[in-house]
Amino acid sequence: MRKNMSDNKAQRRRGRRGPIASVALILVGLVATGGAYAAFSSASANAAVDLTSPAVIEEGQKLFAANCATCHGQQAQGTENGPSLIGVGSAAVDFQVGTGRMPMQMSGPQAEQKPVQFTDEQTQALAAYVASLAPGPSIPTASQLEGGNVSNGGELFRINCAMCHNVAGAGGALTEGKYAPELTGVAAVHVYEAMLTGPQNMPVFNDLNLTPEEKKDIISYLSYIEENPSAGGIQLSNLGPVSEGLFLWIFGLGAIVALTVWITAKSN
C-alpha cells in the first residue's frame, strides 16, 4: 500500500498520468491486497499448493527445523517435550498450525488457541513436510466439506460430539482444566481434520467410526446452526439453563425490583 502511494506521488510529479489514474491505481492496489487477504484467510482446503512437490517439502522442512524441532525433534521423531509427528499426516499439521494451537505458547492442560503464526502457504509447506515422512490422514478437499444432510448431521453430532462440545457447539468442561472448545467460527476444514486426527483431548473419529459422508453431514449441521441463529432471539451463548437463570435473576428480576421501587416511590 505505502509503496503504491509513493509510486503515485512520483508519477504525479512527472505529470504523466491524470488524477483519475491515481485513484484507479489505489483501487487496484486495495482490491489486490483485500482479495489476497480474503484468499489467505478462507479455508485452506482450496489453496492450490501441491503438497507432494519437493520444493514445498523442502521449505516445510526448513520451517519445521526453525519452529517445531525444539520439541518434536529434528526428524519429527519426538522428544520428551513433544510427541513424534511421523504418521500424523498433513491433516494434523493443518489443524494444529492452522488454528494457531501450534507452535505452542506454553505447556498446560491443552494447547490453547491463539492468533495463527504462519501464512497459509507456510502451514501447507509444514503439512507437506510432515506428510512426506510417513503416510497419514490428509487435508480434506472442498468436496468433502459441503452439501451434507443437515438432520442426519444433527443426530450424529448429538450422539458423538455433544457430550463434550454441547448440543449447540458452545463448548464444555473436561477434567483437570481441559475443555472442549466452542465450535462456532471454526472453519469446516478444521472441524473435519479434528475428527480425523483427534487433537488434544479429542478422540479420533476415523472413517470406520464416522464415514466421510457422515463427517460431511456433521459439518453441514454445524454450519447450518451457525448461519441460522435461534428463532427465539438472543441465544445467551447457548449455555442452557445456567445462562437463562442468570439472565432472569439479573435482568428480569432486576427490572421487576426496579419497577417495584418506582411504583412505591413517594411523590415529591
Next chain:
Amino acid sequence: MSSVTAPAQSGVVGKFSNYLDERTSISGAVKEFGRKVFPDHWSFLLGEVALYSFVIILLSGSFLTFFFQASMTPVHYEGSYVPLKGIEMSAAMASTLDISFDIRGGLLMRQVHHWAALLFVASIGLHMLRVFFTGAFRKPRELNWSIGFVLFVLAMAEGFTGYSLPDDLLSGNGLRIIDGMVLGLPVVGTWITFLLFGGEFPGNDIVGRLYSLHILLLPAFVLIFIVLHLMFVIIHKHTQYPGPGKTEENVVGFPVLPVYAAKAGGFFFLVFGVVALIAATVTINPIWNYGPYDPSPVSAGTQPDWYIGFADGALRLMPPHLETYWFGYTWSWNIIIPVLVLVLFLAAAFAYPFVEAWVTGDKREHHLLDRPRNAPVRTAIGAAGVTFYAVLWAAASSDIIATHFKVTMEGVINTLQILLIIGPIIAFMVTKRIALALQKKDREILLHGFETGRIVRLPGGEFIEVHQQLDAYDRWQLVSYNDNAPIMLRPNPKGKITGGMRMRASLSRFFFEDRIAPVTENEYKLALEHSHH
C-alpha cells in the same frame, strides 16, 4: 358507591350497580375490601410479582395446551425446522417443535410461559427472603408461612414437570437424574421408579403422566394455596415497617379503592410487559438444539432450570464411591446423603417460625416488622441459609464456572465442598456482628444524636462538636423494636427441669446472649439532660 337504602340512583353506572347490589349484596364486600389499607413499600410487591407471574403462566399455558400433544408415540418430524426433518421423535417433541416453528405466536407463547415460570419461582424466593428477614412470619402469620412454603415447593414441582414435557434431550436427561435419585433410595426406590415410569426408564407413559400433574393437579393445588395465602393476608392485615405513627394496632398506607387497586392493576401490566419483552427478545430452552430424547447422549452443560439447581449441586458436591452392601441391598450414600440434606434444608425452612416462637416463648401478635439488624441471630441464620443454598446452586454450574473462569473442574468442586461447610458458619458470624454493630450505632445516635460537623469553641477555649438530637419521626423508627432476653431456666410446677426445657434455654441463650438492649425512656431522658449540660 352503591347503597341498599338509596334505590333512586340516577345514571347508567348508578342503576347498574344498584341492580347488582340488590341481587348480590356485594356492596358490603366492596366496602369492606375497598377500605382495606395496604402499606406502601417496594418489598411488599414481591409476592404480587409471583401472583402476576402465575396469571401470565396460566394464560400462556392455556394457549400451549391447545397445540401440545402429551404423547410419547414415535413420529417422524416433518415440520419446517430443517435440521430435525425426518428425525424420529415423540409426538410431544414434534408438537412442541410445531408450536415453536409452525404455529403463529407459538414460540413467543412458549417463551413467555417459560420465562414467566422462572420469574414465578424467583419472585417467590425473594418474597420468602423478605418475609424471613423482617420476621413477618411471627404470630399470627406462622401458618401463612407454611402455606407460602408449600407454594414454593409446588412451584418447583410445576417447573420441573413442565421442563420434562417437551421430551427433548435436556428434559430427558433431567428425568434420568430424578430416576437415578429415586433408584438410589434403598428398598423402595426401584418399585417407585417402575410405578412412576410405568416400567423401565424412560417407558412410554411418563410424559402423559407429568402432563396431568402439570396442567391439572399441581395448578389446582397452587390455586387453592394462593387463595388461602391471600385470605390470610386479608384476615391478618398487612404488616408494616416501624415508622412514625405505625403501631401494632394500626396499618398506615393507602386503601385498596381507589389507590391500591389502580397501582396493583397497573403493576400487573408492567410485570407482563417485562416478561413479554424478555420473551420476545431472548431465547429460552431452544429444544430444537437439544433434539429428541435418546437415553445415550448427554450434552455438555446439561443443567436443570435454576430453581432445581440446588438439588443438582448437592449431587455434584457429594464425594464419590460411597456405597455399602447391607442386607442384600446396595446403599448408595452418594445419593441418600444429598437427598437427606435437601429434605432437612427444606424442612428447616418450613419449621423455622415454629422453632423461633418456641425458643422466644413470645405469644404476642406482631404486625410491626423487624428491621433485620434488630434480630441479629435470625438474620445471621438467614444469611447462613442463603450461603448454603448459594453454594449448592453454584455447584450446579461447576462445569460452566470451570470453562468460563479458566479453572479446573476438580478445583471448583473441591472449593465448593469446603465452602458448603465453612461458608454458612462464616456468613453467620459476620452477619451477626454486622447486625449488632448496626444496633450499637442506632443506640449511639439515639442517645447522643448525630454529629453535625459544626465545631464550636467554648469561652474557655475548649472545642466541641455539636451533636444534634434526632427528630421525633426518625426516633420512632429506631426505638420501636422488641427486646428478647434469654429465658431463665426455672423448674416447672412439679419442681422438675426437663430435657426439653434445658434445650429451649440453651437455644434461647444462643439466640439472645449477645444483644443490644433498646434505649429505655429513662436512659433517653438522662442522655438528653446530659447533652444539655
